[in-house]
């Protein structure tokens with residue numbers, strides 16, 4: 361049987377949460393539930409509230425019958441609101457395992473994969489309006505340049521945007537193969553897979569407003585986690601990791617830490633580790649997705 365998603369750094373994440381049996385925990389990226397199930401094993405009398413905006417993840421969550429478990433099919437940018445709807449205003453720990461699951465990547469019809477042809481969709485929440493095709497066909501060349509540069513970190517973002525703008529005049533881009541064939545002439549030889557992965561990443565971030573969701577979510581963690589509670593975030597690309605690192609160290613995702621009248625820093629968390637935790641060689645050997653994972657842990661002040 362094909363597994364939905366192989367959880368990354370499972371033990372490291374669970375240890376980082378320092379779970380108390382009667383505590384309330386939140387897993388904002390349920391996916392196939394790998395981390396959630398482990399949290400549920402550790403709590404007795406406590407509660408786990410899980411989020412995922414994807415309908416497929418909801419179906420996985422429905423398999424869990426524990427009374428300690430609540431699932432919210434929602435974007436984690438609304439975490440605080442959904443917690444309140446479930447009678448929760450304070451929690452002991454929050455886990456986020458960012459990005460998309462193997463199940464999402466491997467489902468050709470979702471359009472996330474560079475390996476199979478599929479529609480240019482890339483929505484994690486299929487009820488939202490904007491698709492990757494909309495971005496590619498309707499955004500201005502300047503907007504595409506910005507997205508490819510900022511979110512995909514493409515060195516030739518301007519050229520890529522120009523090629524897309526030229527190609528779409530003759531034919532609307534509808535399939536992932538249309539996108540790949542438009543950019544094939546400028547993909548670095550021998551590194552095409554990495555290049556397309558960056559292009560797809562850029563579009564996925566835009567379609568799902570991933571940067572805004574992460575920023576809103578991080579700020580809400582500062583409001584709902586109790587003193588001494590843990591924030592545990594695993595990211596898979598440098599943009600996300602930089603935002604998480606900044607938030608933990610400076611209390612905001614961009615800019616410098618603010619200080620009060622006496623010069624004390626105003627920030628909700630202290631970093632538990634100065635450097636992010638990475639997966640062991642052994643894990644990377646068994647699960648290539650673990651290669652780029654960076655785990656940051658912080659404690660509420």
Ligand SMILES: C[S@@+](CC[C@H](N)C(=O)[O-])C[C@H]1O[C@@H](n2cnc3c(N)ncnc32)[C@H](O)[C@@H]1O
Pocket residue numbers: 365366367368388389390391392393394395396411412413414417434435436437457458459460461462484573
């Ligand atoms: C890497 S997977 C999590 C895998 C999970 N930890 C496991 O072990 O099975 C990320 C999941 O988070 C969900 N997700 C990503 N961004 C989200 C957001 N802003 N709000 C809600 N869910 C989100 C995706 O739909 C995906 O299912």
